[in-house]
Amino acid sequence: MWVASAVGQAFEAVAARFALSPAQARALLLLADGLPMSTIADRLRCDASNVTGIADRLTARGLVTREPSLRDRRVKLLVLTGEGQRLRKELDHALSEASPVVAGLDPAERATLQRLLDKIVTNVAASHCPSQASGDRRR
């Protein structure tokens, strides 16, 4: 739990370097492709009403735009602007650099840790949503 907390703080610190709140940074990382706002709410595990505010702030900074969906006129897709894509890339890179966690581990230890964490991810994902273990979520 202490390590998890340290990782979370490292994430916050990196996000803050880009003047992003944790929620904004997480939303930005989700947007490799455009996504419906409801999907973002699901992935962020928060109520849909929050996404309105987060999207507003990202829009105000010129990082995303709201595009209408062609299939369903109720949904709006959040899509990165050019600036948003650039910032997302920088953020992603900074996050992979800032890894205090593995700093003191030798290559063998890192590999072992990676293997254990992968196994945990698989287990937790499977126990949470057995049906979508292979990762698609339509409708």
Add this chain to the structure above:
Amino acid sequence: MWVASAVGQAFEAVAARFALSPAQARALLLLADGLPMSTIADRLRCDASNVTGIADRLTARGLVTREPSLRDRRVKLLVLTGEGQRLRKELDHALSEASPVVAGLDPAERATLQRLLDKIVTNVAASHCPSQASGDRRR
């Protein structure tokens, strides 16, 4: 990072079962013994002004009281009430039960993970505050 996030969410979920915000739960866990409010701010890594509000809410629920320090009349110690001690114990227990992370690992894997995480804790603690490397990181 995904695992760290899952651990954080598990923490939040358990805290919510006791109607505690994450910050309130963290403060409660810190209070095995009474602590000056400034120390709590340090441990929570937040500004001292926040501790006033957190302490207010914990006080309103009858979980803590503010006691004057005998050494320095400026400082107030946050001390658990009987009810606070009881709740802290339950919370602590619930947290050790709720460990989705290690659920799917066999004993040998758990031991390996524990060893690696301990090493990380030591490394990170040492790089952040070299003077107290052998110190107080016990929960």
Add this chain to the structure above:
DNA sequence: TATTGTTATACTCTATAACTATA
């Protein structure tokens, strides 16, 4: 009828700055 996104409301955490009472 149900769902998507918005709005209004309220609560909590967060930091900054100004204040008090001590030191």
Add this chain to the structure above:
DNA sequence: TATAGTTATAGAGTATAACAATA
């Protein structure tokens, strides 16, 4: 002068409930 705690203020995330447009 400096520190501990408070207050006031402001911004952000969070949830709930009600609403319009659409399905």
